Amino acid sequence: xxxxxxxxxxxxxxxxxxxxxxxxxxxxxARKIDERMWLLNRAGKIPFVISCQGQEAAQVGAAFALDxxxxxxxxxxxxxxVVLTFGMTAKDLMLSAFAKAEDxxxxxxxxxxxxxxxxxxxxxxxxxxxxxxxxxxxxxLAGRMEGKDxxxxxxxGEGSSNQGDFHEGANFAGVHKLPVIFMCENNKYxxxxxxxKQLACEKVSDRAIGYGMPGFTVDGNDPLEVYKAVKEAADRxxxxxxxxxxxxxxxxxxxxxxxxxxxxYRSRExxxxxxxxxPIYTFGLYLKEVGLLTDELEKQITNEIMQVVNEATDYAxxxxxxxxxxxxxxxxxx
Numbered sequence: 001x002x003x004x005x006x007x008x009x010x011x012x013x014x015x016x017x018x019x020x021x022x023x024x025x026x027x028x029x030a031r032k033i034d035e036r037m038w039l040l041n042r043a044g045k046i047p048f049v050i051s052c053q054g055q056e057a058a059q060v061g062a063a064f065a066l067d068x069x070x071x072x073x074x075x076x077x078x079x080x081x082v083v084l085t086f087g088m089t090a091k092d093l094m095l096s097a098f099a100k101a102e103d104x105x106x107x108x109x110x111x112x113x114x115x116x117x118x119x120x121x122x123x124x125x126x127x128x129x130x131x132x133x134x135x136x137x138x139x140x141l142a143g144r145m146e147g148k149d150x151x152x153x154x155x156x157g158e159g160s161s162n163q164g165d166f167h168e169g170a171n172f173a174g175v176h177k178l179p180v181i182f183m184c185e186n187n188k189y190x191x192x193x194x195x196x197k198q199l200a201c202e203k204v205s206d207r208a209i210g211y212g213m214p215g216f217t218v219d220g221n222d223p224l225e226v227y228k229a230v231k232e233a234a235d236r237x238x239x240x241x242x243x244x245x246x247x248x249x250x251x252x253x254x255x256x257x258x259x260x261x262x263x264x265y266r267s268r269e270x271x272x273x274x275x276x277x278x279p280i281y282t283f284g285l286y287l288k289e290v291g292l293l294t295d296e297l298e299k300q301i302t303n304e305i306m307q308v309v310n311e312a313t314d315y316a317x318x319x320x321x322x323x324x325x326x327x328x329x330x331x332x333x334x
Contacts (some may be wrong), residue, residue, distance in 0.1 A: 009224055013231070015064075017292050022065055023223055024283055024293070025042070025301055026210030027056040029079040032302075032309050033090050037097050037112070041258045045317065046097045050113045052080040054253035055185050057279030059155075060085055061146055061223030062248075065230035066153055072139050074123045074132040074154040077113030078185065082155065087120035090308050092317035101322035108322045124222070130160040133169035133182065140178040140237075151179045151237040154307055158247075159190025161204045167211075170245065173213035180231060182245045185220065187252035192265040208245040218247075220248030221279040224286075253278065 010020045020232065028053050040046045042254070052059065059081025068086055073084045076180045092104050105116045116124025136154035143150040160166055161184050171318065173180040184204045188195050201207065208215025214236075216273035218225045226248055251274035256261040262271075270307065279294035287293035 004158070010290075013224060013228055015224075015227070019064070020224075020287065021292060022052065022062050023227075024287055025305070026060045026084050027081060027223070027280055027283065029090065029305050030056045030059070030084055032305050033093055033312070034080060036309050036313060038156065038258065039093075040097065040313070046112075048100070048111050050077050050111075050256040051252070051254040051257070052078045054143055054251050054274065054278065055187060055220065055248075056081045057223040057283060058183075058185055058220035058226050058248035058250055061226030062153065062155075062181075062230040062246075063073070064223075065227045066151065066234060068120075070148075070150045071234070072121045072123055072136070072143075072150060072152045074125065074139070074152060075115050076125060076129070076132060076155045076157060076160070076185070077115075079115065079155055080158075082153075082274075083115045083117070083120075086122055088115070088117055088119075088122065090312035091315055092117070094312040095319060098316045099320065099321070100316055100319040102319055107326065108257045109327070111328075123143055123309050130156055130163040130165035132156070133160070133165045134172070136180055136182075137169045137173045138179060140173065140180045140243075141176065142176065149238060151181060151234045152183045153183065153234075155183045155185055157190060158186040158188075158195060158204050159193065159198060160184070161207065162190075162198060170207070170211040170213070170243070173243040174213050177240065177242035179231045179234075181237065182243060183230070184245070186249050187220075187268070189252055189256070189262075190258045191260065192262075194265075204247040205245055211243075211245075213243045213245055215245040215247070217247040217249060218330040220250030221277050221282055223279065223283055251277070252277070261296075261318040 013327040034052050037049045041049045061078050063082045063085035073082055073086055094104050095103040097112050105114055114125050115122050132154055136152040190198055203217045205215030205217045216229050218229045229246050
């Protein structure tokens with residue numbers, strides 16, 4: 001009985017067996033690239049890592065609910081799962097980590113996590129947090145003015161939901177009923193500041209009503225729940241019913257970045273407890289329970305992914321750096 005109920009979860013959402021396995025594969029690829037980047041950083045080979053670990057389910061579940069041929073994504077710095085789903089490769093991400101000339105995001109000019117790739121409709125972000133939110137609203141407005149059937153999807157952390165950019169963007173989108181999906185990836189900490197010191201309200205989604213849009217809080221460790229929420233939000237946007245605010249609850253399994261020591265503000269017990277809900281493990285368990293993932297297939301997928309990560313690492317490490325003269329490119333009009 002349990003198996004039948006569980007088997008229906010992805011089928012009820014209209015997701016095929018192949019699609020949910022692809023979601024799992026993308027989540028695992030994001031995790032393995034991220035883990036490799038930490039090793040490279042600790043070996044002194046790359047300067048900086050800002051991690052997606054613990055948030056892959058929300059990122060991949062959401063991105064799979066969008067139209068990769070029409071919609072625009074404006075990711076924040078942790079969104080490796082989003083950009084991989086939208087067409088970035090392990091090689092692209094490693095070129096960025098090594099700051100090489102071929103880095104598609106910025107030609108090695110920006111820190112990792114500043115994702116941008118025109119051909120895949122990934123709109124570049126900036127170092128000050130939350131600037132991507134009004135940009136997403138602008139892209140949605142332009143799409144409407146040009147009569148295009150597109151939705152914009154923008155992500156940010158719960159700390160960003162306290163920034164002026166979020167409130168201005170949400171207000172404008174609400175007033176003009178623009179097809180924007182605001183997704184807050186609540187990982188409980190804005191660097192070292194816990195959620196209870198950031199918000200006076202209970203949930204980030206409580207803020208939606210002030211801007212005339214629906215707000216939902218979902219389990220960010222469950223890619224199917226996130227998929228459902230984002231799919232419904234995208235459908236609303238396409239019907240002209242305006243924006244949606246979605247809050248995904250997960251936990252940041254690593255320090256804020258490779259420059260942060262999280263032992264200063266959270267206990268090891270808290271982190272270990274969160275690891276019991278690791279979405280890579282729990283989603284893998286779901287796929288095993290419904291008979292889609294065997295130990296053998298899991299091993300095969302992991303081996304294939306590690307080969308991709310190894311090849312991407314080798315390629316990026318050997319790739320040339322940009323010429324020093326190119327530093328001023330794209331700064332002034334030419």
